[in-house]
Amino acid sequence: MRLKTMGLAIAMLLAPAAQADEGMWMPSQLPDITEQLRKAGFRGKPAELADLTKAPLNAVVKVGGATGAFVSDQGLVLTNHHVAFGVIQYNSNAQRDLIRDGYVAADRSEELPANPDFRLLVTTGFDKVTDKVLADAHGKTGRAYYDAVDAAGKALVAECERAGGVRCSVVTMFYGRDFYLVKQLELRDVRLVYAPPRAIGNYGDEVDNFVWPRHAGDFTVLRAYVGPDGKPADYAKENRPYVPPAHLQVARDGVNEGDYVMLAGYPGITYRHRSAAEFADQVEWRLPTAVATMKALQDVIEDAGKADAQAKIRYASQLQSLKNGIKRFSGELEGLQRSDAVSVRRKDEAAMLAWLGKQPDARTLRPRIDAAMAEIAAGNVGRERDLLLGLLQSQTQLLRSALRLQRLAHERGKPDAERESGYQQRDEELIAGQLRQVQRRYDPAVEKRLLTTLLTRYQQLPAAQHLPEFDAAFGRTPAELMGTLDRVYAATKLGEEAQRLQGLKAAPTELAVSDDALLKLAAKLQPALLRLDDERKAREGELLRLRPAYMQALIAYREQQGRAVYPDANSTLRVSYGKVTPLKARDAVSYAPLTSTAGIVEKNTGTEPFDAPKPLLDAIAKGDYAGYLDPKSGTMPVDFLSNLDTTGGNSGSPVLNAKGELVGLNFDSNWEAVSASWMFDPRYKRAIHVDLRYMRWLMDKVYPAHWLLAELGTPAR
Amino acid sequence: MRLKTMGLAIAMLLAPAAQADEGMWMPSQLPDITEQLRKAGFRGKPAELADLTKAPLNAVVKVGGATGAFVSDQGLVLTNHHVAFGVIQYNSNAQRDLIRDGYVAADRSEELPANPDFRLLVTTGFDKVTDKVLADAHGKTGRAYYDAVDAAGKALVAECERAGGVRCSVVTMFYGRDFYLVKQLELRDVRLVYAPPRAIGNYGDEVDNFVWPRHAGDFTVLRAYVGPDGKPADYAKENRPYVPPAHLQVARDGVNEGDYVMLAGYPGITYRHRSAAEFADQVEWRLPTAVATMKALQDVIEDAGKADAQAKIRYASQLQSLKNGIKRFSGELEGLQRSDAVSVRRKDEAAMLAWLGKQPDARTLRPRIDAAMAEIAAGNVGRERDLLLGLLQSQTQLLRSALRLQRLAHERGKPDAERESGYQQRDEELIAGQLRQVQRRYDPAVEKRLLTTLLTRYQQLPAAQHLPEFDAAFGRTPAELMGTLDRVYAATKLGEEAQRLQGLKAAPTELAVSDDALLKLAAKLQPALLRLDDERKAREGELLRLRPAYMQALIAYREQQGRAVYPDANSTLRVSYGKVTPLKARDAVSYAPLTSTAGIVEKNTGTEPFDAPKPLLDAIAKGDYAGYLDPKSGTMPVDFLSNLDTTGGNSGSPVLNAKGELVGLNFDSNWEAVSASWMFDPRYKRAIHVDLRYMRWLMDKVYPAHWLLAELGTPAR
Incomplete structure (x- = not known):
């Protein structure tokens, strides 16, 4: 019944009535949606939440x-x-x-x-x-x-x-x-x-x-x-x-299914208002390609780890992060397909453009929108190469260090204010920290194999995507590539921390003529990377100039639908509201919105990661929950689920009840919601929170810290 | 909260009020539980179900x-x-x-x-x-x-x-x-x-x-x-x-959550009334050991299949059955541990014996009960060996055939009535069928490796469990074992169907002196197997004599608790009753009792085993369900879940509604219920049924057979 369900989903996403708690609102927007907030159950004054520099x-x-x-x-x-x-x-x-x-x-x-x-x-x-x-x-x-x-x-x-x-x-x-x-x-x-x-x-x-x-x-x-x-x-x-200008009050009671909750935090990035073409690029090319390429890198690291225990340890964290990324991207892809996101967004955009065609400002907006679309399409021409170069810079340790040193030297030639973000004086301490970390995360054999994987793919790209500097540096055949990597990694001294930090101190002119093999290689590649950066900035400039026309049309279109528009997430403080909500994940499968300590025991195997500490298991067996039990279920809550609109960066966000009291801490999303960075599907988007009753019980009975409970204003029972 | 929950479980299992639909009742017992049946929602007359040789x-x-x-x-x-x-x-x-x-x-x-x-x-x-x-x-x-x-x-x-x-x-x-x-x-x-x-x-x-x-x-x-x-x-x-004496009427309506259902069928075997010591043996030794040994056999077959495509096909069915067995035993173990079955049964038995101590017939019953317990304990002495010999006879094809031929020859020396069950004249046709099947399920290299796995374990057993005939035949070392198997399997002609069937025709004396290497080997092993059989029968005889005392005490004990006792399953016709019931499988996880065609699409990947046929997917997309939809959920049902008491052998059992009409066909249990052969835990015991609305819809709309629907009395809509 996919088709039918999808039809429903489209209706829910597009109909004004069913905005369904979607939204990462700028605090200043909250007074505009007062009615929605009231209807949802908020009991405070939205105006008091409008200024993010004021309490609360x-x-x-x-x-x-x-x-x-x-x-x-x-x-x-x-x-x-x-x-x-x-x-x-x-x-x-x-x-x-x-x-x-x-x-x-x-x-x-x-x-x-x-x-x-x-x-x-x-x-x-x-x-x-x-x-x-x-x-x-x-x-x-x-x-x-x-x-x-x-x-x-x-x-x-x-x-x-x-x-x-x-x-x-x-x-x-x-x-x-x-x-x-x-x-x-x-x-x-x-x-x-x-x-x-x-x-x-x-x-x-x-x-x-x-x-x-x-x-x-x-x-x-x-x-x-x-x-x-x-x-x-x-x-x-x-x-x-530090005496903060304001603090949140931990609630004495908890929440349960249907209760109003809201959350404030710093969501990192979303793409909800991107164009239909960008949705299609993400689903049809970017996610599947990124997953395939990252899996190839994962294979390299796992394979190397089998033969070399030290390499296994050194790359454990990178492997973990690759696996996380693969899982996340796969989940995003699966979710966007399940929500039929490309088609939903396409229809929505087409409807918006059709509506715009009948408005007076179509004459000024439409050409700029079309120009933005053309710019986006032009940016896709080198997408295969750009993905590979991105991984080359994020998944290597030594080459990344060399490239960063050369780039820093290049930027140091300019007045500080004109330097590239991330390479200004204020960033140098961070760069030094990164150069120091390399030591524990690098093995030359593994890095060469990772580079081989990426650059072999680069070598197979059509000529139009090739960069002369890269071709000259790495050769055009696998054999030439292998020869270069062997030679450079055998000769470079950048594997030594002192040498890398030395590079940080060196004058730009010194680095440019360094005789270290890897610094020389990085110097050769740099012009190509700078050129790509220039091209990217030119495109970004055009999009900064033109995309507001698209947003203006979208905001106007939504307004006549009776809906406010929140800006896509950008690591600034946002507020979302909703309610404690169960999840119907699959046919005949329902998840309740509260878990209980009984589930800790059920999952417990005694071995990591399900190895609950003995004091916790003993306390659960004892069942001394007085004052902390959820009154509705009669169980001791652990975590709870809501339909709050969150994304990466919302970790640790305070979850408040209708009175503005703190009832939970956001810490994850469900698997079905990974695609929410592009599309909020109310059927599946959920956020996962620690129930502060669990925290307080732990502080009271299991690992006591009664002085802290007193300071939190919720003394031990 | 395991301990607390367990306490509750114990209470539910033991308290008279909470018999909770447990029971595989002999039809003749149904009039005795009329009140229970009525309370559960049955609308017919229990007396009309009392005779399993009469309609319905x-x-x-x-x-x-x-x-x-x-x-x-x-x-x-x-x-x-x-x-x-x-x-x-x-x-x-x-x-x-x-x-x-x-x-x-x-x-x-x-x-x-x-x-x-x-x-x-x-x-x-x-x-x-x-x-x-x-x-x-x-x-x-x-x-x-x-x-x-x-x-x-x-x-x-x-x-x-x-x-x-x-x-x-x-x-x-x-x-x-x-x-x-x-x-x-x-x-x-x-x-x-x-x-x-x-x-x-x-x-x-x-x-x-x-x-x-x-x-x-x-x-x-x-x-x-x-x-x-x-x-x-x-x-x-x-x-x-064939014109049957009676037939069931397919219902025109379906059932949904809470509705009364009942089921009649031939449950194979349960152990609910076994002693606490037998529960402990099952959980602490038998299940873990059987799983480990069967996994070793699975490894052998999978490994052989990688190298040899024909062997893979020939052992596909045996592999499947091993995997099924492993999964089933693991689930049984997990479930018995989850239900804390050993401890629950121990407390129940102790309470029964304590109660018995105060009754007048304790003096006659208790000594017989103690003797039964001693007999059970004695049977465990050779359990490791017996498990291996059991697998040796069930997991080989050619050796099994040879042993069976020799045993048949042995039995043919007796009057038919005195022959071992399974080796009487009436069984010979069945044996011939089995001997014929060997052809498609046998590969000498695989059989030798399976035997090596089992007999190597046998060789490592303590001396007390050894059998002189086996030691003589297979040797005491792995090298001797390998030599024997190579020699015997190279020489035997039993791989040819004609030779095996010839063995069936041969006179007993002929077989005893056969010069076929495998028949000779089987002849050597036979005295040991006959001796073990004798010992087993002596024990079984004692238990047949003594266990009724245990049952008599149990039945009396339950009677004063206000509960009837059904006999353990034994492949005879039994009736169970209950209702369509959801499952709360884990903390915060609930399963609805009806699935729908939407779930077929959700699970579908296009590759086996989730490769729904195109006609079905098309019909689901079309959604032409008129007359078959579940009125409560508005979805097209596929399968449903009940708390009916079932076990292996109940596959295909008709599931009837309160009016005695056919609404489903039992076909599986949930994973959490695999342990129900030993203990019925009302929290987890469920049975899985095909919803006949789905069958009728398929016959009507997807793979039409309207003449059949007419014959079933539920014509196409």
Whole structure:
């Protein structure tokens, strides 16, 4: 009955009435959708959520690439175990394995400093700067448009950061239509307060990744500190807890099926408003091709690992990330096919263009929309090559280091403000950190085989996609390629950390004439990569200029459908609302929206990743749940499921009830929702949250930290 | 919450109120549980179901090791696709692949004869013969008791079969307490009328085996024929349809969640009333050991199949059956552990014995119960060896044939009535059939490797379990074993069908001195096997004598709990009742009790086993379901789930609604219920049925056979 169901799905996605809680709203949009929010069950005032620099939304912070929230007036921050995993790992060693055992600070003095590059960002400014950003761009096209936007943005950022203690950035909403300057306080002294053992925080690990029903206690408690002067500071003993401008209140009760919930966080990127052609490219070419290529790399690493135990260890993390990516892309593909996304988007776009044809502004908008479409199509011409070069730069360690050093040297030849993003003075510390990490993640034989896999595919591409510099450097045949790689990797000294860091210190002119084989190779390739970068920027400039016409048409079209449009996600603070919702995943298969501790025991095998700690199993057997049980089911909740609109970056996002109290922490999506970065299908899109009743029970009865419960305002029972 | 849940489970299993539809009732017991049946929703008169030789229960027939039912007054029989699979296979060849394409007879003249050894058995007599069976046994013990029972049984069978055209057997209920003489009409001309393609009848195959939600149309329609004189006859063109004494009426409506259903069939064997020690043996030793050994055999066959395509085909069926067995045993183990069966049974037995201690007949019963326990424990001493010898006889083709020929020769030296069951004159035709089948299922290299696997394990057993005859025949070392097998299999002529059938004709004395290497080997092993048989029978005799004391105590104990006791299954006709029931399989996971055609499309991958035929997919896309939709869900049903008490042998059992109309055909259990042969856990025990609405829709719209629908009394819509 696929066809029939699909018809229904299309109707649900397109009909104004069935907007179905889709949306990652800018806080400033919330007053516009007051009626929707009320209908959904929200009991607060949307206007009070409109400013993300004011309470309560300024309690929501950025943690690494994810989200967290202040939960006490003494700087306590709640985020996911997997978001704070680096902090836990940094504090672990053979004598004290906090990953295995978890950590409970007995009091504030026992809180452990995070790794020095760990940061908490508190948004303190969010100002519309569209006019400033576009002032110089008007009348320009392509690369010039891009450069004007880029330069204006960099100038705004530099000015904003001049005072110090803040990170600034310029972001665009609606793909070039609006620009905002984001100002964030950067807290550098963050400490570990409470973490459950891995077998709680990451119960089920990869086996349960993207899986509902889930049984992980994926939370960790941190605390932000500032200097005695109240300003951001590096770790120091005399620092004192940061007093946040606002904090969220942990709820005393939980939620159950049908209850209103909302979530605030920093979703990374979505493509919901991309054109139908981009949907088709993603489903018909990009996802299947990326999966096939990444699987080839996975095979190389697994094969090498069979013969070489050290290589296996060194590439464990890269392999894991490849497998994750393959699983994610495959799931996205499967989901987009299941939702018939290409056809749904095509019909929607065709309807929009037909409607636009009858509007007065069609005459100005339509040509720009057509030009944007042509630009998008032109960008696909080299897509096979670009995918391979992207993997070449992300999946190698030494070649990537050499390319980065050469690029940095190149950029250092310019004034700092004109340097490429990621290669400015403010980025150099990060680059140094990356160059240091190479040591533990590199094996020459494996890197050569990975390169062989990628470049053999490159060699087979049609001539139009070839780059003379690459052909000259690697040859046109597999034999030439093999000869080059053998020669270069035998000769280079970049495998030594000191040599790489030396490259960081060297003057640009020195690097350009370096006699290191790999640095020389990178120098040869650089002009081609710079040229591709130029072409890409020219295209991006055109799209920044033209895509707003598409967005303008879409927004107007939706408006007459009675629907508001949220901008695609871009790592800025967004709010989504919805309800605790079960999932009908397949014919005759239903998943309830709450899991319980009984499920921990059911899944438990005693071996990783289902090796719940004995104290937890004992506490479950004892069943001392008074004050924490879900009243409706009479069971002790662990995780819950909602239809909230989330994507990567929403990890750690606080989940609030209708009164704005904290009831959960977002930490994953279900498998069926992986495609939601392109299309929100209300039948399948769900988000997975830790139930804070579980956290509080653990803190009360299993790994007690009653002083923390008191600070959270939810004392032990 | 395992402990808590378990506590609940124990309560549910033991409390009188919560008998929870458990029970495979002898029809004669149904009047005793009238109140239960009424409460469950049955609308007929239990007394009308009390006689299995009268309508309607005499419409239920035995088909192979499974069940079927007459569904028209012209001998139409409904059973599972997998039960009739041999018939479909027998009629298939390269030109006409009925497995792939299914079969729809256009009219009666196109009905295809089944394989000649295919039988339908209609029960025509079921008489209590306890006094006759035990008359000579009184006062005896052990082997003498066994022989007395055996001889009395054989005499009854011989007398019963004297008239011809019937198969008779003596069965015991309650492990030696009661004996019945079963008389069955044996219909030998059975024809194939309607079979769906494999991709419908066995949609999902092994992947979906024991799986709910399920989407298989596991049914086939046969017709029984008799000679022109109305008596059972071999196939002949002039035969005419058998007019059964009764037939079931296919319902015009279906069932949905909560509806009463009941089922009649021939469940093979259950162990629900075995002792706690036997439960422990099963869970702690037998299941894990059998799984490990069968996996070793599976490895051998799969490995051989990689190198040899012909061997792969020849062992496909044996491999399938091994994999099925492994999966089944693993599931049984998992389920018994999940239900904490050993501990539940131990507590129940202890409570029963404690209660018995306070009863007046404890003085006579308790010593006999203790003696039974001791006998059971003694039987475990050689269990490792016995398991290996069992597999040696079931998993080889040629050695099994040789052993069977020698055993037959041995038995032929006795009067027919004294021969071992399975080796009497009446069994010789069956043995001949088996000897013929060897041809297509045998490869000498594979058989040698299977034997090596089993006998190497035998060689490693402690001395106490060794048999001098086996040690002499196969040697005590792997090298000797290999030498023997190579020599014997190189020399034997039993690989030729003619030679095997020749062995069947040969006089016993001829075989004993045969110079065929394998027949000689079998002759050497035979004394050991006969000795083990003797020991087993002596034990069985003791248990036949003593176990009724255990059953008597149990029945009395249950009676004061307010519960009736059904005898463990023994391939006799039983009735179970219950309702259409969803399954809460795991924390937060619920399965609805009806699947729909939408699920066929969801599962479909286009490749086996999820390769639904195009006509089916087209019909689903068309959605022409008028008259067949489930009114509650508005979907087209495929299979449904109930809590009916079933076990192996119940395949093909008719599932009836409260009015006694046929609504489904049982064909599988869920994975969680595999352990139900030992323990009925109401939380997990479910049975899986084809919904006859699906069968009727297929016959109406997809692979039409309107003449059949008319004969079934449910004409095309």
